[in-house]
Amino acid sequence: MHVLSTNNLSKNYGTVQALNQVNIAVPPGAVYGILGPNGSGKTTLLGIVMNVLEASSGSYLWNGQSGNEDQRKRIGTLLETPNFYPYLSAERNLEIAASIKGHSTADISRVLRIVNLFERRQSAFSTYSLGMKQRLAIASALLGDPQVLVLDEPTNGLDPAGIAEIRQLIRQLHASGKTIIMASHILDEVEKVCTHVTIIQKGNVKASGTVNDVLHNDGPAQERVIEIVAEDLQLLRDAITGLQQVKEVISRPAMLQLIGAADMTPQLVNRYCFEKGITLSYLALKKKSLETRFLEITGSSSDQ
Numbered sequence: 001m002h003v004l005s006t007n008n009l010s011k012n013y014g015t016v017q018a019l020n021q022v023n024i025a026v027p028p029g030a031v032y033g034i035l036g037p038n039g040s041g042k043t044t045l046l047g048i049v050m051n052v053l054e055a056s057s058g059s060y061l062w063n064g065q066s067g068n069e070d071q072r073k074r075i076g077t078l079l080e081t082p083n084f085y086p087y088l089s090a091e092r093n094l095e096i097a098a099s100i101k102g103h104s105t106a107d108i109s110r111v112l113r114i115v116n117l118f119e120r121r122q123s124a125f126s127t128y129s130l131g132m133k134q135r136l137a138i139a140s141a142l143l144g145d146p147q148v149l150v151l152d153e154p155t156n157g158l159d160p161a162g163i164a165e166i167r168q169l170i171r172q173l174h175a176s177g178k179t180i181i182m183a184s185h186i187l188d189e190v191e192k193v194c195t196h197v198t199i200i201q202k203g204n205v206k207a208s209g210t211v212n213d214v215l216h217n218d219g220p221a222q223e224r225v226i227e228i229v230a231e232d233l234q235l236l237r238d239a240i241t242g243l244q245q246v247k248e249v250i251s252r253p254a255m256l257q258l259i260g261a262a263d264m265t266p267q268l269v270n271r272y273c274f275e276k277g278i279t280l281s282y283l284a285l286k287k288k289s290l291e292t293r294f295l296e297i298t299g300s301s302s303d304q
Helices: 042-049 069-073 090-101 105-114 130-142 160-175 187-193 211-215 233-240 266-275 290-298
Strands: 004-013 016-022 031-035 057-062 075-078 148-152 179-184 196-201 204-210 224-229 246-252 255-260 282-286
Touching (some): 004 042, 016 042, 016 204, 042 148, 042 179, 069 075, 090 105, 105 130, 160 179, 179 187, 187 211, 196 211, 224 266, 266 282
Antiparallel strands (some): 004 057
């Protein structure tokens, strides 16, 4: 059974369609990334499944059941920066949060240790760095020990050190058995911490599956890129243009780059050159960058 599944979820704001029949299925124990540029519909999707927004059409299920208040209390959420009181301590802020959520204050020390803020529990919130403030927000979401966390742009606005801290925390929470659903516009973030991803653009799902299948699978129809080097590059260029699978030869500094079909394998290229009396000193199959793969899926770098 999926932790979360949506069925043709749509949301309109007047003539603007923020979501268009979105279908996702989050398996238990996943770190599920919802990836897309700003304005793509990620926050709207999370807002609907957490009952902050109402869908125009479609439905969603949590653990096979329609969403209800009791279920939502068992989901830790970080949809926007919590309104912590700046001059109160982290511990006191969490006491207030626990009271509002109906959770025991006995859980506060545990969640502060998880986010590595226990030693600073008596410090005023105003003295925290941005990364510490975000970790306290996640600590608030962890009150009551929910098995599912929903995080909207958890590293937004943080410096590199803060980003690294939050990513490591997400990995730790995943290792402890929690299912995490997170929205992000950062490709590198999803690639580093997520197990599954749905790419959404202008409210439409462009791709969905495991991170490896979506972001690292060039697919049989995609072009291959192979780099080769030999002592005489001009002789190599003249010879390699005769290989049927080679579509284009690009001269690079001290090497040639071959663009070809999926059946242009390194073994084929090496054997062809050997039969032509050319010994290759370098041969490498190059993977497409994540950015290239992302642009192939979305067809655009921005929704703005």
